[in-house]
Amino acid sequence: MKRLLAAVGIILVLGIVGVAGSYFYWQSRLDAPLALEAPVLYQVPAGAGFNQVVAQLEAQGILEDAWAFQVLARVQPERIPRLRVGEYELTSGMNGLEMLALLGSNRVVTYPLTLPEGRSFSQLRDLLNNAPKLEHRTAELSDEEIMTLLDREGTFPEGWFFPDTYRYHLGMSDVDILRQALVRMENILEEVWAARSDDLTIETPYEALIMASLIERETGAPEERREIAGVFKRRTEQGMRLQTDPTVIYGMGDRYQGRITYADLREATPYNTYVIDGMPPTPIAMPGRASLEAAVDPLPGETLYFVSKGDGTHHFSRTLREHNNAVNRYIRNR
Structure with a gap:
């Protein structure tokens, strides 16, 4: 009897040791680093189940022991996050449990x-x-x-x-x-329009959007935007046409091949501000915030003309004579 009890005790101890050993081995597989030498992108497919994903990760050589995670899903399902469709960056320092947490997060690539x-x-x-x-x-x-x-x-x-x-x-x-x-x-x-100046010639937010698009296409120099807006404002106040080349180009559409001629300047299109009075009927481009702010806060002054100097900036003039001299200097001589 004593021998029987001893044998049973040994079996129980061995069983406990075996279970404990299996448990710790299982945990070690869950905590094992991914089989990666460099970061890789992994895409969780739409409609894929958990077992399908871990099996795919194992097939791709990213995860070494899919069985450990499949067991986890059965015995402790609360530890399995709901996987989200998308691309994720998996790194070599990540273990399997950390990877699962990532695949259930919104930290997509x-x-x-x-x-x-x-x-x-x-x-x-x-x-x-x-x-x-x-x-x-x-x-x-x-x-x-x-x-x-x-x-x-x-x-x-x-x-x-x-x-x-x-x-x-x-x-x-x-x-x-x-x-x-x-x-x-x-x-x-809406925000820019609420902060507009009091003496504008434009009357609606949409007109501000149109004006900002003209400013955006005329210059990339931040310090010039408000002055160009001022030129357009003063021209409007004095009944002059805006005469801005980007509107001619926009009206030409696909016919524009890098240059405009005197015939293009005289062509009657809804956008050609050498021909029409006031602004074109719609914007001609996407203006940034700086151009929007310039459109509703023009720089005061007396200039009525400007011409490109060929370096991204413009020469501004108060009189037509000064402007023609600038054209000769910066355009015709070039």
Whole structure:
């Protein structure tokens, strides 16, 4: 009897030791570093279950013991996060449990997309269509259909998207970027308009958006924006035409090949400010915040003309004679 009890005791001890050993081995597999020498991108597929994901990670050589995590899902399901679709960066210093926490977080890999100031809506669409890993929902849509999709039916799209760098992740679409840029422009325009000067010649926020687009296309020099706005304001007050080349170029559309002629300046288009009075009917580009602020706060002064000096800045003149001399100096001689 004593021998039997001793044998049973030994078996129990061995069983306990075996269970404990198995448990600690299992835990060690959960805590083991990923089998990586360098960071890799892993995409959680849409609709994939937990077991499918860990099996895929093992097949790709990232995770060595998928069984340990499948056991965890059965005995301690509360420790398994709900996996989120997207791309994640897995690193060599990460263990399996840390990886699972990452795959259940919102720390997905993101990509930048810069919408530069002064670009047209057509150029913006080209940037979106060429953005990698972005779902292209608008590629085959017309401009009108895009604005309807953005709940702005009947709105002409030019100028309504704020230029900035936006970040997106796998699963986002060009519509998401457009919606962000549209809402930002609406909010910033409202904010800038609320802080406008008292003696403007423009009367509505939309006119401010149009004016800002002209300023944006005329100069990239920050110190000139308010002075150009001042020139346009004084020209309007004196009944002069704005005569700004970017409106001619915009009215030419695809016919523009890098230069404009005297015939182009005389061509009657809705945008040619050498021919029409006042501003064009719509913006001609995406203005940045600085141009929006300049449009509603023109610099006081007496200048009525400006001409490019060829270095990104302009020579400003008060009289036509001074302006013609500047044209001879900076344009005709060149």
